[in-house]
Amino acid sequence: MNINEREVLTSDGGLNVTLTIRLLMHGKEVGSIIGKKGETVKKMREESGARINISDGSSPERIVTITGASEVIFKAFAMIAEKFEEDINACMINSTVTSKPPVTLRLVFPASQCGSLIGKGGSKIKEIRETTGAQVQVAGDLLPDSTERAVTVSGTPQAITQCVRHICTVMLESPPKGATIPYRPKPSTAGTVLAQPHASSAFTIPGQYAIPHQDLTKLHQLAMQHIPLTSLGQNNPTFPGLEATIATSSHELTIPNDFIGCIIGRQGSKINEIRQMSGAQIKIAGATDGSAVRHVTITGSPANISVAQYLINARLSSVVAGLSVL
Incomplete structure (x- = not known):
């Protein structure tokens, strides 16, 4: 996320600032924002001010500025998050899953500001x-050919x-x-996974992740090479240039009971695959009476943990859209 600051006076005499926020989205996410004949983005522009x-469409990833x-910025951002939640709700209409995944958005900002964000x-x-x-979550690696990093934020539109x-x-x-040096997505011809045998494209829910095969390969390489990706929910967050780098740490997730079966898979096939x-150790706690969620503990290097979270998120999203079975 790049933020350009310019102080201006509001109508009531208070101070305001002009901001520029950059979001990184997949093509289908952008399509949701644009809408039919550009009607959705036109409405967002008019109502938010x-x-x-949106960057050109030659790449599977796009930059939305x-x-x-x-x-005004926060109003527009809220409208985008609410649109993604609507899309998730629409995907769940014919789904047997009763709990929905959170809205997830990725922002882009200069790596030199990461230390301040982490604290x-x-x-x-x-x-x-x-x-x-x-x-x-903040990625420890720079986005390709840039000095920027991605920040992933997930939750309800209001929380985001x-x-x-x-x-x-x-x-x-x-x-x-x-x-x-700003990140500029490049065209890609990479194949896709998470598509079903007769599906024509990779699965994605707006606000969630699709996983091109090339990206999975890179993620696996990162995990095996222990290149740090910083998960900001970790007990011991690490970041290049900060004080000590902790080789191994743990991160806890909570997953709704309705989703836990799709993460485990038949006879543990899916959790073993993840x-x-x-390369992470993943432990799923037993069910607790009266609780609607299960606790999952991921242990490993920062890269291992981030890859595991990425794969779990994609698995949950694919089930909601009906492209996988529990």
């Missing part, structure tokens, strides 16, 4: 998570929007250092 620009006064010992990101209720407000505050207080691909 924000400038919303939102510019405007801070309150000493992970204190700042912990504060943001506890205050907003949103889940936050509140979380972005907090992130923007941190970024405004800690401007990027040095020149920023363990093998990610």
Whole structure:
């Protein structure tokens, strides 16, 4: 996320700032935002007052740039998150699953600001998570050919929007250092997985992940090479350039009971597949009386943990869309 700051006076004499927020989306996510004949994005522009620009469509990933006064930006962001939630709800109409996955969005911002976002010992990101209720993850690796990193935020539209407000505050207080080389997605001809035998394309829910085969290969390589990806929910977050790098840490997830079967798979086939691909140890706690969720503990390097989370999220999303069976 790049934030360009310019102070302006609001109508009531208060201070406001002009921001630019960059989002990284897959093609189908962008299609949801654009809508038929561009009607959805036109409505978002008119109702929020924000400038919303979308990069060209030659790449499977697109950059959505939102510019405007801070309150205008947050209104546009809330509209995007709410649209993705509508899409998830629509996918669940004919689904037997009763619990829905959270809305997930990826933001892009200069790597030099990551330390401020994480805070000493992970204190700042912990504060943001506890205050907003949103889940936050920061990639430890730079996006290709850039000096930017991706931040993944998930939760309800309200939690996500509140979380972005907090992130923007941190970024405004800690401007990027040095020149920023922005991430520009490149065209790709990579094949896809998570498609069913007769499906014509990879699965994706707007706001969630599709997983091209090439990306899975890279993720697996990252995990095996122990290249750090920082999961901000970890007990011991790590980041290049920060103090100590912890080789092994743990991260806990909660998954609704309705979803746990699809993560385990028949005779444990799916959970074993995720363990093998990610290189992480994954333990699923037993069911607790009266609880609607199961606790999952992921242990390994930061890269192992991030890959495992990525694969679990994709598995949940595929079930909701009906492309997989429990």
